Amino acid sequence: xxxxxxxxxxxxxxxxxxxxxxxxxxxxxxxxxxxxxxxxxxxxxxxxxxxxxxxxxxxxxxxxxxxxxxxxxxxxxxxxxxxxxxxxxxxxxxxxxxxxxxxxxxxxxxxxxxxxxxxxxxxxxxxxxxxxxxxxxxxxxxxxxxxxxxxxxxxxxxxxxxxxxxxxxxxxxxxxxxxxxxxxxxxxxxxxxxxxxxxxxxxxxxxxxxxxxxxxxxxxxxxxxxxxxxxxxxxxxxxxxxxxxxxxxxxxxxxxxxxxxxxxxxxxxxxxxxxxxxxxxxxxxxxxxxxxxxxxxxxxxxxxxxxxxxxxxxxxxxxxxxxxxxxxxxxxxxxxxxxxxxxxxxxxxxxxxxxxxxxxxxxxxxxxxxxxxxxxxxxxxxxxxxxxxxxxxxxxxxxxxxxxxxxxxxxxxxxxxxxxxxxxxxxxxxxxxxxxxxxxxxxxxxxxxxxxxxxxxxxxxxxxxxx
Ligand code: UDP
Numbered sequence: 001x002x003x004x005x006x007x008x009x010x011x012x013x014x015x016x017x018x019x020x021x022x023x024x025x026x027x028x029x030x031x032x033x034x035x036x037x038x039x040x041x042x043x044x045x046x047x048x049x050x051x052x053x054x055x056x057x058x059x060x061x062x063x064x065x066x067x068x069x070x071x072x073x074x075x076x077x078x079x080x081x082x083x084x085x086x087x088x089x090x091x092x093x094x095x096x097x098x099x100x101x102x103x104x105x106x107x108x109x110x111x112x113x114x115x116x117x118x119x120x121x122x123x124x125x126x127x128x129x130x131x132x133x134x135x136x137x138x139x140x141x142x143x144x145x146x147x148x149x150x151x152x153x154x155x156x157x158x159x160x161x162x163x164x165x166x167x168x169x170x171x172x173x174x175x176x177x178x179x180x181x182x183x184x185x186x187x188x189x190x191x192x193x194x195x196x197x198x199x200x201x202x203x204x205x206x207x208x209x210x211x212x213x214x215x216x217x218x219x220x221x222x223x224x225x226x227x228x229x230x231x232x233x234x235x236x237x238x239x240x241x242x243x244x245x246x247x248x249x250x251x252x253x254x255x256x257x258x259x260x261x262x263x264x265x266x267x268x269x270x271x272x273x274x275x276x277x278x279x280x281x282x283x284x285x286x287x288x289x290x291x292x293x294x295x296x297x298x299x300x301x302x303x304x305x306x307x308x309x310x311x312x313x314x315x316x317x318x319x320x321x322x323x324x325x326x327x328x329x330x331x332x333x334x335x336x337x338x339x340x341x342x343x344x345x346x347x348x349x350x351x352x353x354x355x356x357x358x359x360x361x362x363x364x365x366x367x368x369x370x371x372x373x374x375x376x377x378x379x380x381x382x383x384x385x386x387x388x389x390x391x392x393x394x395x396x397x398x399x400x401x402x403x404x405x406x407x408x409x410x411x412x413x414x415x416x417x418x419x420x421x422x423x424x425x426x427x428x429x430x431x432x433x434x435x436x437x438x439x440x441x442x443x444x445x446x447x448x449x450x451x452x453x454x455x456x457x458x459x460x461x462x463x464x465x466x467x
Pocket of ligand 1: 011012013014016239267268269270271272296340341342343344345360361362363364365367
């Protein structure tokens, strides 16, 4: 059997789609996969996910934990932490790959150190881009933008124009490029500027969702100063099954007893957290809307919007300690509050789920669209503002609540307004229709003969062809 190795960087948003791709290769293309996992600082959610049922042709290999004492400091931002953990963990990679001797290695964007190791071992490297193609085109263009711009990108007089792509408003630019003098930028730049070194890039998207960016990639063999490797749209690849705990099963039973399309699911990704003030406004707005909902509650923090990234799935959190007093009791008749982590795909797949208030992480976006669920966009960190704008303004599957210019939070009245508009209003109906269309096209593209399915076949054939 043909043997391929996978290497995701840490975080559920990276591990889940690469794992899904690996499973697809095993099930549909008779490929054997060694799935290398960085275990340092692994979250409880990660550990649980990797214990799920996996076919025997997919072997999970834990990379031994490096000694991280003193290496991660409290003042490091999220991407810096993630990249430092990856860098330290990859020290034994050459030894591991030499033993495994795979025919190709699939990495994600923050593990590009593997490219040098694979060059020494003559193993071709492919990158799986876990975010949107809007971000992929921006990333490929970044070295050019960097060399042509003085000062900060956020201070540019107009939007960033990536060739062939919709303009990106400076306020939507991802966190990692908002300050070019910090470590976050240096790490992001380091990894994206090495993307031209890979043999191909798998994009977790499909034609009907990101037609313009995919066309731009096809038509630009050189994106600015960087040569673009072949890009293969292979998505949507999303988590298809989840291990359900007893608590999860109770959530599904609760949903079974609600009318179709009546429940709003609120979950902010694997890391998303709100400030205390924002969480209070959100809770009041939900209560005032009187719509059914499931809220995945996380302890608020004023320090960062990604406060749960490395602790996701640990249940040490009591929502009644930080939600407004009496909120859980007052909404008990029509809502569920869950601590930390939900079986997101099982909830989105359920016919009672009518909308998803999401941080617009790319996996959450794909999971929502594959199940035809419209979104209320609540972007928090990384590239989520870019995703939210594309989903609301170009694709037409989301609404975005707005904060008044003088406020640092979205007020309860605005939360109530968007929730009602989505669950009861005409706007919600139109957006839901569009989401259902995309559900259908997502199904077709992954079927035999569909564009994404065929893209995967094309690469596998290439891997298997002699020479
Ligand atoms: N997720 C989940 N339950 C939760 C929160 C998140 O299963 O309560 C999963 C979600 O289904 C998705 C992933 O975690 O597959 C989050 O990835 P995404 O790209 O949306 O956001 P990130 O966490 O990387 O910001």
